[in-house]
Amino acid sequence: MKNAKFKYDKKNQNNVMVITSDLYRGGVAESTRKILKYLSQKENTNTYCVIYDDLPITKDIPDNVHLIKLGCKLVAEYHKPRNRLMFNIRRCTDLLKAIWKLRSLKKNLKINVSYSMMYLPNLINIITRSKHGERALISERQNPKFDLENKPAFVRNLFAHFYKKADGIHINSKDLGDELVSCYGVKRDKLFHFPNFFFPDEYTDNQMFKPDNERLKVLLIGRNSRQKGFEYLPMILKSVTTPLEVNIVSDLNSNHPLAQEILCASEIHRVNFLKERANINEVYVENHVFLLTSLWESFGNVVVEAMLSGLPIVSNCCPTGPTQILARKWGLQSTVSLMDDSQKASKELAGYLDLLATDTLAYSDYRKRSLIRGQKYSLDENIKILDNFFKK
Numbered sequence: 001m002k003n004a005k006f007k008y009d010k011k012n013q014n015n016v017m018v019i020t021s022d023l024y025r026g027g028v029a030e031s032t033r034k035i036l037k038y039l040s041q042k043e044n045t046n047t048y049c050v051i052y053d054d055l056p057i058t059k060d061i062p063d064n065v066h067l068i069k070l071g072c073k074l075v076a077e078y079h080k081p082r083n084r085l086m087f088n089i090r091r092c093t094d095l096l097k098a099i100w101k102l103r104s105l106k107k108n109l110k111i112n113v114s115y116s117m118m119y120l121p122n123l124i125n126i127i128t129r130s131k132h133g134e135r136a137l138i139s140e141r142q143n144p145k146f147d148l149e150n151k152p153a154f155v156r157n158l159f160a161h162f163y164k165k166a167d168g169i170h171i172n173s174k175d176l177g178d179e180l181v182s183c184y185g186v187k188r189d190k191l192f193h194f195p196n197f198f199f200p201d202e203y204t205d206n207q208m209f210k211p212d213n214e215r216l217k218v219l220l221i222g223r224n225s226r227q228k229g230f231e232y233l234p235m236i237l238k239s240v241t242t243p244l245e246v247n248i249v250s251d252l253n254s255n256h257p258l259a260q261e262i263l264c265a266s267e268i269h270r271v272n273f274l275k276e277r278a279n280i281n282e283v284y285v286e287n288h289v290f291l292l293t294s295l296w297e298s299f300g301n302v303v304v305e306a307m308l309s310g311l312p313i314v315s316n317c318c319p320t321g322p323t324q325i326l327a328r329k330w331g332l333q334s335t336v337s338l339m340d341d342s343q344k345a346s347k348e349l350a351g352y353l354d355l356l357a358t359d360t361l362a363y364s365d366y367r368k369r370s371l372i373r374g375q376k377y378s379l380d381e382n383i384k385i386l387d388n389f390f391k392k
Contacts, residue, residue, distance in 0.1 A: 014392050015109055017048045019102070019116035019125050021075050024055040025276060026223070027301045028117050028141060031196055033059040035115070038197070038379060038386060040064050048109060052098045052121065058278060068105065072098045074120055095120065103128040112392045115170075117141055119159065126162045137192075137389070138163065139170035143320060144183040146227070146296045160184040170389065172196050172299040175320035194385040195321075196299045200378050203308035204285050205371065215245040215270065216357035219287035219311070221280070221302045222294065224252040229293035229316060231258060232338045232346060234265030236293070239350030242357040245270045249283055284309035288363075289356050291349070294318045295339045300325065307331075307374030312366035314352045316345060330373040331366065332356075 016039055020032040032049070039047040040062035047065045051057070054071040061067065072094035073087075102124055106114065115137045116125035122138040129136040140163075148156050163169065163184050170192050171177045177191045222228035230252065237246070246269055252259050254273045263271055277283060284290070290306035292315040299321035303313055313331030315322050316338045326333050332352040334345040356363045375381070 013044050013046050014042075014390075015046045015048070015112050016390060017050060017106065017109070017111045017114045019050045019052070019114060019121045021051070021118050021121055022053045022055045023049075023051055023057045023059040023061065024053075024075075025058060027299075029059055030301060031141070032117060033061065034197060034199065034379075036061055036065045037199070038383075039390065042387075042390075046109075048105075048111070050102060050105065052094075052124070070098050070101050074098070095124070098124055099127055106130050106134065113137065113390055115139065115390070122166070123159070123162050126165050129165075133392075135167045135392070136165075137168045137170060138166045139172070140176060140180060141172070141298050143176060143179050143296045143298055145179045148183070156183060160186075166190065168192050168389065170194065173321040173324050175324065176298050179320070192385075192389050194382050194389065195377055196301055196304070197379045197382045197386070198304055198308060198374070198377050200308055200375060203281055203305065203374075205310045215243050216289060216353065217245045217247060217287040218289050218291050218314075218353060219247050219249070219283065219306070220291050220293065221249045221276075221283070224250055224256070224258065227295055227297075229295045229338055230262070232293055232316075232342055234261050235342060235346040236291075236349050236353075237262070237266045237269055239347050240269070240353050241350075242354050243268045243270075244353065244357065245272070247272045247274055247283075247287060249274045249276055249280070281305070281309065284311060287311060289314060289353065291353070292316060292318060292322055293338065293349075294322065295337065297321045303331075304374055304377045307370035310367050310371055312356055312363060312370055314349055314356070316349065325373065325377075330369045 018035055021028060023029050023032060036047060036049055039045055048068060049065055050068045052070040052072045053075045054073060074091050074094055106128055111134055113135045114125050116122045117139045118141055125138060126136050163186050169186060169190050172195050174193055180186050181188060224230060252273060259273055284306055290311040290313050292303060294316060296319055303322050303325050306313060313326060315326055315331055315333045317334045317336055334348040336345050338345040
């Protein structure tokens, strides 16, 4: 991986800057990797990736992408500060430093298009937009209706003020656009909808049909937060009558109170708490079914990743992305959300798991549905929209 060289080649080059929190782990880092891989293949395009945090880079980035680390500690969920107040003070000073550095970078590199992901990168991108023809594009990756519900009003007003100034806003699910219009008051003509895209050849088709004498292996992936809905897993497992092997890839370890609650609720099941691997795709092919308990997702990368790996999907009725991906056809989804009616949703999800554990034909059917639907989110299916979005 190469650091940025502060020069550009031809006048007709499109100098694109991607601004992100980190290339460490999680959905944003993985989406950044894919955006950079796409841009690296475009002719007459110089691609720069600005990472504002100092976290390690674990993603594989093309050599012709210039990486720049601002070294600002801004991602609270990964740093896990002991003193939250002091960390927030540090974030404020680092935010000012990031703005100063990025403004200088954009000027020196003569950036034509800047694209950012998540809250703080979006603010920094808009604030530092050049007055000389730069298109400042932002990407909303969270549903503000849920994600900001416990934040002070001024926080929502701050994002609303700056989001309205963006030249374009990428939304990765259609219903998310409604939330942005409602919460931020942005105009619909600034919204660009295209889903998160994938490279299907990076995924291995899961051939693990469950033998009759083997437990159904159920996979869950996500950090331990309210959004991911792991708190409802004990209720779901208590309703499942067929013994399962449940594999949870998360920062949730077996000593955590919630982990203990899950273990106590799983007398007939085996539950394993696993750390995230560098290549998460290896985990999919070691399991039979993917279970999504999230209460909300803007898109839900893990759903499509599991589909491309041939795993049937069992999902909570989760706005906005998973509901649109599954469309009541491509996977098994509860009719109500765990957040609205936990008992009903838990029983429905448990019933789906029992079905896939005991009915070979149903398992085969939903496996085929996953493989078909996953192809819909390939780069080839969405490349025309991306080309239009990233043009000068």
